[in-house]
Amino acid sequence: MSIDLKTIKHISKLSRISVDEKRAKKLAGDLNSIFDFIEKLNELKTDNVEPLTSVAETTLKLRPDEVKSKNIREQIVKNSPQDNEDYFVVPKVIE
Amino acid sequence: MSDITKQSLTELVENIKNKKLSSTEVTKAFIKRSERSKELNAYITEDFSSALDKAKKFDQKPNLDLKLPGIPMAVKDLFCTKNVKTTAGSKILNNFIPTYESTVTENIWKEGAILLGKLNCDEFAMGSSNETSFFGNVQNPINKNLVPGGSSGGSASAVAGQLTPITIGTDTGGSIRQPASFTGTVGLKPTYGSCSRYGIVAFASSLDQAGPMAQNVKDCALLQEVISSYDPKDSTSIDFKRNQYSKELTNNIKGKKIGIPKEYRVDGMPKEIEDLWQKGIQYLKDCGAESIDISLPNTSYALPTYYIVAPAEASSNLARYDGVKYGFRAKGENLIDMYEKTRSEGFGAEVQRRIMIGTYVLSSGYYDAYYLKAQKVRKLIKNDFDEAYKKVDAILTPSTPSSAFEIGEKTNDPVSMYLNDIFTVPVNLAGLPGISIPAGHDSKGYPLGLQIIGKAFDEQNILNIAYAMEEKINFKNKITDWWIK
Numbered sequence: 001m002s003i004d005l006k007t008i009k010h011i012s013k014l015s016r017i018s019v020d021e022k023r024a025k026k027l028a029g030d031l032n033s034i035f036d037f038i039e040k041l042n043e044l045k046t047d048n049v050e051p052l053t054s055v056a057e058t059t060l061k062l063r064p065d066e067v068k069s070k071n072i073r074e075q076i077v078k079n080s081p082q083d084n085e086d087y088f089v090v091p092k093v094i095e
Numbered sequence: 096m097s098d099i100t101k102q103s104l105t106e107l108v109e110n111i112k113n114k115k116l117s118s119t120e121v122t123k124a125f126i127k128r129s130e131r132s133k134e135l136n137a138y139i140t141e142d143f144s145s146a147l148d149k150a151k152k153f154d155q156k157p158n159l160d161l162k163l164p165g166i167p168m169a170v171k172d173l174f175c176t177k178n179v180k181t182t183a184g185s186k187i188l189n190n191f192i193p194t195y196e197s198t199v200t201e202n203i204w205k206e207g208a209i210l211l212g213k214l215n216c217d218e219f220a221m222g223s224s225n226e227t228s229f230f231g232n233v234q235n236p237i238n239k240n241l242v243p244g245g246s247s248g249g250s251a252s253a254v255a256g257q258l259t260p261i262t263i264g265t266d267t268g269g270s271i272r273q274p275a276s277f278t279g280t281v282g283l284k285p286t287y288g289s290c291s292r293y294g295i296v297a298f299a300s301s302l303d304q305a306g307p308m309a310q311n312v313k314d315c316a317l318l319q320e321v322i323s324s325y326d327p328k329d330s331t332s333i334d335f336k337r338n339q340y341s342k343e344l345t346n347n348i349k350g351k352k353i354g355i356p357k358e359y360r361v362d363g364m365p366k367e368i369e370d371l372w373q374k375g376i377q378y379l380k381d382c383g384a385e386s387i388d389i390s391l392p393n394t395s396y397a398l399p400t401y402y403i404v405a406p407a408e409a410s411s412n413l414a415r416y417d418g419v420k421y422g423f424r425a426k427g428e429n430l431i432d433m434y435e436k437t438r439s440e441g442f443g444a445e446v447q448r449r450i451m452i453g454t455y456v457l458s459s460g461y462y463d464a465y466y467l468k469a470q471k472v473r474k475l476i477k478n479d480f481d482e483a484y485k486k487v488d489a490i491l492t493p494s495t496p497s498s499a500f501e502i503g504e505k506t507n508d509p510v511s512m513y514l515n516d517i518f519t520v521p522v523n524l525a526g527l528p529g530i531s532i533p534a535g536h537d538s539k540g541y542p543l544g545l546q547i548i549g550k551a552f553d554e555q556n557i558l559n560i561a562y563a564m565e566e567k568i569n570f571k572n573k574i575t576d577w578w579i580k
Contacts, residue, residue, distance in 0.1 A: 051470030055526025
């Protein structure tokens with residue numbers, strides 16, 4: 001298989017990572033060599049195999065929905081690149 | 096007392112308990128050595144003055160019943176530490192200050208240990224050489240211009256270089272065991288579900304585990320005893336009876352059956368690694384254990400499986416870095432443009448590559464061919480181990496297919512870099528515990544490790560086998576202090 005520049009552009013859009021032409025070319029090369037390596041899996045017949053989603057054989061436990069950390073709004077907002085007192089600020093979304 | 100930093104964790108704990116050393120003396124010694132070791136670039140964030148304050152406070156009213164009384168310790172910068180910057184080796188988190196503590200580090204501080212600082216690692220733990228960190232590569236104390244392995248490269252370098260008596264790393268595909276092997280130290284990847292993942296910056300959630308990295312097996316057992324706990328805050332944490340690993344440690348492994356998997360004899364593996372493996376088998380026999388040839392037929396499919404599963408989970412986990420609530424933000428003309436530029440400028444090349452692989456294998460039309468296929472092969476790999484463990488108690492393999500390589504040697508070829516983890520990745524895919532112990536040197540004098548893989552939750556058994564082998568091997572790490580200023 002071959003991943004072309006068009007596919008790279010598509011994945012970059014889905015990943016929300018902008019790439020320029022030069023970088024896209026480099027990525028296409030890298031991804032092709034990685035996928036050549038991954039193709040080895042097609043040697044195996046897996047029609048009747050159950051997929052393994054987790055090695056931890058547990059069922060999700062329920063817990064009471066309680067507030068554990070209180071009054072940390074200020075600390076949390078402090079980590080944001082741009083804030084306006086209690087709010088996170090992002091570029092304008094609605095004109 | 097001279098040479099405090101040369102002492103093992105067990106010795107330091109003993110000396111503090113016997114009041115031969117104070118926490119302040121020990122902490123000062125490790126701070127001083129760390130300050131003289133800048134060239135290793137092992138630290139991302141130093142927290143020395145606060146560490147010294149905590150040590151002094153400890154000494155005023157020492158609680159000597161704790162397991163790590165007043166012991167200073169630096170940790171991998173993938174663990175969230177409350178009020179101390181946590182970067183995951185990435186530009187995108189270079190100013191992130193957590194409001195909470197990871198469960199694993201919380202367990203460590205509760206036993207009396209003191210945070211020295213945060214250690215360098217590959218960006219988001221993606222790498223095998225510590226060359227993908229935004230904060231620069233780490234030097235291996237074994238030799239200048241040698242990689243320490245990765246992703247827990249700063250941790251391995253700091254333990255081998257005696258900047259910290261012991262540390263913790265994380266292991267998704269070999270990130271504890273491979274750097275341990277490259278630096279002549281001991282590294283344990285516990286069973287999936289043994290140590291809580293709460294507060295660890297997520298890479299691949301079905302594979303990530305925290306574990307100890309130490310100078311010897313006993314120290315490693317002691318820290319494992321401290322960090323392993325059932326945690327309701329991690330939905331995959333498992334509630335099982337945990338041993339007092341260091342107290343129950345024994346070198347009596349008579350009658351243990353050890354599997355030797357023929358598939359780990361890979362093409363191009365240097366003869367000295369094969370020889371080391373044979374020596375390891377002989378040591379086990381000398382201890383009264385029995386070696387049994389086994390087969391893990393799907394071994395060669397583990398790496399390709401890993402390079403679908405891990406990037407897929409990573410692409411999902413790393414979707415949260417969007418420049419809105421924390422971390423780095425690039426300027427953009429609109430919201431989408433801001434997201435795209437933030438992630439393009441904030442993530443390094445390897446992380447971007449893996450996000451793209453993950454996005455591709457999960458994307459419409461490719462999910463069944465790649466992701467589902469990989470999950471099925473993962474099942475076959477786990478079945479191989481289940482089958483083997485009907486006949487044996489543990490498995491012995493080399494830790495890595497080579498000794499440490501030079502900085503820059505493999506950065507241009509991702510696949511050759513990935514091949515480093517060929518012996519460690521199957522263990523993560525099957526969720527098993529694995530430990531790497533230093534077992535000898537190659538012709539260049541660089542350390543080589545052997546890996547013991549156990550049954551799930553059987554950490555005690557592999558620690559015992561490692562302990563017995565350690566005694567026979569009598570490994571001496573060749574550290575010349577070349578970097579000390």
